[in-house]
Amino acid sequence: MEYSNLISQLLKGHPRAAARLITFVENDIEAAEEIVNSIYEHTGNAYILGITGAPGTGKSTFISTLIKIYVEQGKKIGIICVDPTSPLTGGALLGDRIRMKQLFSIDNVFIRSMANRGQLGGLARATEDVIKILDAYGCDIVIVETVGVGQSEVDIFKSAHTVVVLLVPGLGDDIQAIKSGIMEITDIFVVNKMDLPGADKKIAEIQQMLEFKKNYKYDSKEISEKFAKIEQWTPEITKVNSKIGENFDELLGLIKKHKSFLEESGVISNYLKNRITNETIQILKYKLTEKVEELLNSDKEIGKYIDQAIKKSLDPYSMANLIIKMLGLEK
C-alpha cells in the first residue's frame, strides 16, 4: 500500500510522517480514505479539547500555557488551529505556530494550522481526519482551536470531548460574537484576562445568559438528542490569567471533572455515536455530491430534465427528486 511506510512511522511517533500524512488527507480524499482505513484501529486514545473565542480573547496565550502544563505532566499534545474564515493559513496563525514551536520540543508538541483552502469534503471532514492522525501518532490530548464564527465550527466541535469558550472582561461583544450553536455545546466558559477589571461581572453575565438559555434550549428535541451531554451537564464557568498561568489549577480540575462526567454518566457513548454519525454525514455529503455531479454531466436523461426545467415544465425540487430516484435512493 502506498502509505504503509509512512503509517508505520506514524505509529512509531515520527513527526515528519504525521506532517506528510496530514498533507495527504487535506488534499486528496482518496488518500484520506486509504489512510483512515489503515489507522482507524489505532485511534480512540486521545482526549479532544475544542477551544474557541473571538479574536484577541487570548486563545494563543491560553493554549500555550495549557500546553506547558500538560507537557510538564509528561503528556504528548497535538494542536490543530482551524481558521474557517481565512482563504490561506493566516499570518497570525503562522506567527503563533512559530512562537509555539520555539517554546516546546517537537517530540511532545505537534502544531498544525488548517484553513479553508478548498479542502475536499469540507473543513470538518479534514479536521476529523487530522485528529485521527494525531491520535494514532500517540497524542494524549488533541487541542482544536478555531476562531468564534460560523457553522463549520459547530461541526468541528462535534468531535470534541470538552468544548472550552474564552471570553474577556468588558463589553458583551465577545458573547455576541460566539454563535449560538457554539454556546449550546460549550462545556466550560473561561473568562480570560482576569487581571483586567470586570472579570467577575463577566462571570455574572455568563451565568445570566445560561439561565436565560436554560429556559428554552432543552425544548428543542433535536438539539437535546444530538447533544445529550448538555442535558446533564451544567456548563462550568471560571476565570484565568493566561499570561502568568493564574488559576489554571481550577481550569484543569474542571476539564477533568467534565471528562469524569462523560465517562461516569455514560454520555461518552452518546458522544461517540454523535461523532461517528456526524463524520459519516460529512463524508456522504461529499461522496453523494460527487456522484450527482457526475450524473449531471454525463447522463442524457438528466439533460432532458434540465431542458424541461428551462422551459418551466419541471422545477428544481422535482428534478432533484427524479435524480434521487435514478440513484436508487428514494424511500
Ligand SMILES: Nc1nc2c(ncn2[C@@H]2O[C@H](COP(=O)(O)OP(=O)(O)OP(=O)(O)O)[C@@H](O)[C@H]2O)c(=O)[nH]1
Ligand atoms: N492582561 C492580559 N492579557 C492577556 C491575557 N491573555 C492574553 N493576553 C493578551 O491579549 C492579546 C491577545 O492574545 P492572543 O493570545 O494573541 O489572542 P488570540 O485570541 O489568539 O488572538 P487571535 O489569534 O488574533 O484571534 C495579547 O496581547 C496577549 O498578551 C491575560 O490573561 N491577561
Ligand SMILES: [Mg+2]
Ligand atoms: Mg491566536
